[in-house]
Amino acid sequence: MATITSKAPSGATGTPGWVRWVNDHRKWLFAAPAMTFVAALLVFPLAWTGYLSLTDAEGSVRAESEFVGFQNYLDVLSDTTRFWPAVGRTATFTGVALLFEMVLGMAIALLLWRPFKGQKWVRVAILLPLVATPVAVGMMWRLIFDPNIGMANQVLGWIGIGPQPWLAGEHTALPTTIFIDVWQWTPMVVLILLAGLTSLSEEPQEAARIDGASTWQRFRHVTLPLLMPTVTVAILLRGIDALKTFDILYATKGRGGGSFHEVETLNVYAYGLSFDYNEYGVSSTVLILFFLIIIGAMWALTARRKEARR
């Protein structure tokens, strides 16, 4: 502020009042578009959802609803038939998918790290799943995994393995969707890790090689620690995305995550509450809780990252 006011008098004579006003408030003015955008598209919807979660809104959000305090939260948190199993499935889905994606992603990134003949083509092929739209991917795998007319069982038949239920099975549906997620998103992890690997300097590797470290030792004690910041970024990005997965699950199993809610994660559950049951109050409650879970997971990861830096 001091600098602005000290400058103002120099040109003050003859400058219209509004120019001076603009000059005085420029830090607010320049930030205004971005702030309006954030307010309209983030703060307002979030606040509205928060408000709805405290009401018994159902049927139509324009219909009259009553303020019920934290009743919805009590109901949802004590619901062991839909809510907690959905939390469990969300955690399983994210945890298992993330684990496979990181391990596979790291392996593929290491393979692609050193230049080799035809590398360009291999890279393109590996990145292909990433550019397909998840709904189309879901539909494709749904056809492949159809227990009666799908290709997967035909291929299994050639090598003498009997038909599997895949997406149709009560206990095989979730693993199958995890497989689809891994198929689609491992390339993204590869991409991030590869970027990290390429930026690593050669010296520590050479030093380790001269000291007689084996390939595994070099990976474990040189490459991995140096790559840790990138790995954390990959986990963070992919983890949050996996938590929020909806498209693949909905395209393969439909409403409610299948007849036994086999793949009903929190996102699918909240969607069903809104669009099938029109229970806007309860749905908002689930979404707010889900939001808190994601923030919690993010916080835990970034806290670890800071700790590791220290």
Added chain:
Amino acid sequence: MSLTACGGGDGGGASDTVRVTLANHVWTENVKQALPEFEKQTGLKVEITQLGEDQLSDQYNVKLNAGSADIDVMMYRPLQEGKLFARNKYLADLTEQVKSESWDFSDFQPGPVQSTTYESKPVGIPIITEQEVLYYRKDLLEKAGLSAPPKTLDELKAAAAKIKESEPDVAGFVARTGKSAAVTQFSSFLYSFGGDFVDQSGKSAVGTDAAKQAYAYYGELIKDYGPANVSTDMGWPEAMAIFTQGKAAFYTEANSLYKNATDADKSKVSDQVGFAPFPAGPAGSKPYNIPSWALGINDASENTENAWKFIEWATGKEQTLAQQKSGVPGARTSVWADPEGVSTFPEDLAEAIAASTENGVGHDRPLVVKVAEAREIVGQPIVDAITGKDAAASADTAHTAFQQFLDDEAE
């Protein structure tokens, strides 16, 4: 909220453009073909948005919830969403409009009209009616030495067993298996066993002996004689695919979808499909006979007059007859009385439909406000029975839950 403002802004006044939202259906394809004629007659422009059933519901939930005026005419499912939409005041009162004499409201079948009426005011015009019939494969029946399609549910089971035994690659029977999707097609089984979802006094009836028998029968038919590794997510597209790929001998489904089975472009067995009335159970043959779709006017629309013009044309005698001739069963009595109106149906299908309209039940799902939730509750025993769990125990659980649901809704 800003979206609402935009929607209201450009929809102002009686525009010459009527915005119509329709579901993917043979009916819609026919309307699109006939549309130029309507546009020429009236000088109006019709903008059609076409969506799948589920996407259509979601679209309505979003737009109508926001009070958006950018839908004028809406195609909706009276039994699925009718009560909810009317209660939420999404549907305009059509009392004045239906008085149009040349259009003749009294020509509509009373059953369908009842389900598009809310608090004794008409809020929708039924366009498509549906009855459940038995689809079957003539060649497979002949091969198995059966001279005629089964007349009772016992015969159906025996025939399905026989075919599955002689043709290991072909299922004896297929039908919808998804918890929610199966409810409507299961309802005819339930009625034919003497049950219903709700009894006379408004209490849950899914725990009765009749209901338990129906659940067990339907589940067993699919578990024992259905496709191997049957999925419990099948709606009509999946079940129909199995039938039209030649992988099943019998299939119970809504007649309005019959073109999918008899059209050579869509079906590998188009020349071998036969139709029969719904087989009789202990309580006789009691298929549903319902209005599956209706047209309504968005209460927030600012173009109601032109919207009605579209409805008046699309539900008029001429269009209804044309629709029915192309295979869409209509809701006007005159088109059923007209020999021309039934001329294009396969003969056995016309007979099956006639039988269904005679002894049909006017609903195929619980008649409540929150239909989606109710369907999931009463549908649970279906999937439990299909996967080999105890159908009776599951029906008892569903009964308790459904009674609770009804009590909540009555509050």
